Amino acid sequence: MVKFVDGFASPPHIHNITYRGVVIAGGLHNDDPDAEPMWMPAGSYWTQPLGEVHITAARGDSVAYVEIQEGPYLVQPPSEAFDTGERPVNVDASNLVWLKASDTSWIEPTKTVIKSEPEITFLWGQPAADQVSGTLVKLPAGFTGKFITTASTFRVVVIRGHLSLGLDDKSENASLVPGSYFGSEGGATHEISADEETIVYVRTKGTYRVAAKE
Template sequence: MRSFKVISVALVLVLGVGCKKKKAADPGPGTGGTMAGTGTGGTMAGSGSDTMAGSGSDTMAGSGSAVAPEPPKKEIVVILAADQKWGPMDPSAPDKSPQVAPLWGDMTKEANGFLIKVKGGSPGMAHTHSGSYHGVTLAGSPSHLQDGDKKPVALPAGSYWFQPGGVAHNSQCLGKEDCMALVHYNDGKSDFAPAELKKDGKRDAKHVEKVVKDIKWVALMPDMKDKSPMIADVWGDSASGAFGRHWKLPAGFATPAHTHASDYHGVVIKGTVMNHTPDDKAPKEMGPGSYWMQPSGLAHVTACKAGSECLMYTYSLGKFDFVPVEAAGGDM
């Protein structure tokens, strides 16, 4: 229990938030978390009917107002790698098409996130999307040719890229290993249109590629030295709004129970991660390719299983905060 208290105090000092009472959940920016039309978890459902059946009878006798209904229950969503529901992006060519596994949102009409898998040796084809998207490699080494590129830049597991909307590119998987990545559109639907690359053109200035070996890491808690989680923000401003962040957790590390003011989505790139409520005695162990969604205001613990360092990526719908709460169930 002493080590738990030390970690908790260190987090409070670094983040400057202090121990305080839990705040009401902030719904965050309207990127949504619904799984409309996807059929794979993620929906924060639970709002029931407010009908006050039996009004006018003895049920409400002596009362001038109805009892307020309980708010929908918030739950952590976990989809293990083995449980992902894969299907062809192009149903008319299921054997040749990249495979996709929806995670949140409706790909056809709203902000969304999904996993995409491309067979090794795929040369791809030039195309565009109407909207911009963020991508993180989970397996293999895909590349994304842009106007004027002479040769592809391999983006191995842990690498990040940003593809601007309306810009022609060719997403390839030239190695022998299949490529898998998380893709998320924060502002609208996912679509696809054939295009042509300009050999004498130049890369769009908004296109970003960050190879994992070049990502700059900083300690979340410098006083903990090599026992501190390491973080690297790859897009956005974590102090003011939505952002994407890479995390490295030491093997065996566990946070104290805490909450955030905004929902976030997470994927595991390496190691085994657990993200669970403090009273969960048998949390699901998430290996590479697993996904979870953490609702705002819900107390949880994030941990890395002993034996191997954990690497993960999270997309938060609002700025970063960390509010410690009383741990349930005693010593963690």
């Protein structure tokens, strides 16, 4: 997690590795030094290729989940810039394309009609068995259900809202606010619920399904 104070603005710089980011709070701008500000709100997603000159700025106290491909993570001057052919991606939360059970097998269809259902958007990678990928899952207010996974790694970060997570051998659920994390390795079922609309980021090697309780 990275926190930015209101008004933060970095000088132009590069990184030695590619990273991805999801905005959790506030508004962030990450682009070429001469680009017009694009303030990405909570739920927005971006990637920053290694070697590409850019700046990062914050409007309001801001928080982001930053995922590093591999370490170490270094900040270097523009004079060391290089071009790998990869280009940055900035996706405002309002421009994400959400898929429902009728669009993807990653959301289990329900036997009965429900008012609202979970949705998923695929951000990066290859969403297939034994492949690494990143997704966002949107759970509607009042959702009760589970994540079902056989993935070798399954990692979840709460981006927006509030998630309740069932814990083995405990009568009380864990209460997860934005920035909270849980995960598993190998086959697992995670009982979850959300009183308000909630968005989580999921990084996984393999596949998973979201199933609503009927």
